[in-house]
Amino acid sequence: MIETTTRDTPAAAVTAMVDHVLDLAATWTAWDGTPAHVDDRVYTPHKAVRRVADHMIDHLAELEARLAGETPRPDHWHASAITTEADLAPFTAQDLDEARSRLTRLARIWANRLDALTDEQLDRSPGEGWSFRELARHLAGSTYYADAVGDLS
Template sequence: MTESTQIFAPARPATAVTGMVDHVLALAGTWTHWNGEPVHVDGRVYTPHKAIRRVADHLIDHLAEMEARLAGEETQPDRWHASLVTTEADLAPFTPEDLDEARSRLTRLARIWANRLDSLTDEQLDHSPGTGWSFRELARHVQESVYYADAVGDMS
């Protein structure tokens, strides 16, 4: 677990996800000052748009996994290697409108996660159907998406 995820390691899995999104959006609030230079971390390139995209993708990918497992279906593998790829769109300026869109999108995704996780019993959270992490562990894994925002950092 990274230092950032240790900051909010809550008892409720839903709070792991909503706390992560709050952390990401707090940093994103400083990104409208981005100078256009990508940040190089751990051999990869990060920008404000890429960080938001990666957080949203991670939330969607694992939400789809959780829902498939709850429905007794096979999960669909993610075939997109998005952390390795930096698109032209990722290099665009990060405007106040982009921040507003990110706040709307990530806040709604976090609420979907919170609603789903809060509807599960402790038994379901800890002994989840299908193959993979328990849903409690999955929430903690998704929480590690702070990495993408932390890679870009505070641009105040």
């Protein structure tokens, strides 16, 4: 888990989370196919990448809806409650390349959006829910999914 301080920007919290996830993912091509059982859930490399990406998309949709003055649409994902057949597939070098592209691009979208907001917008965000600064800090906790799989080197 990465630590954040009040001096970190919200954008840095999100990009550091993705860097941490991808550092761990770089070791997952060695995965032996045995899922990790953490808390009451099952995690695999593919599931960790899926959950990080879904979490980023879900909260980005929330942020954008609130900025537009709309009520965010609820997500209908099963999240960590399910492990799909695709989650159980071997994690290859090509999968790592795809994860790097997907998560790095999502992190840039988040960083660009957060950096464009004023401190007031970050702290007094429209609509109901966490401030956008708090939302970024929450998103940084997505390291949980990657940490569940761990370093497999």
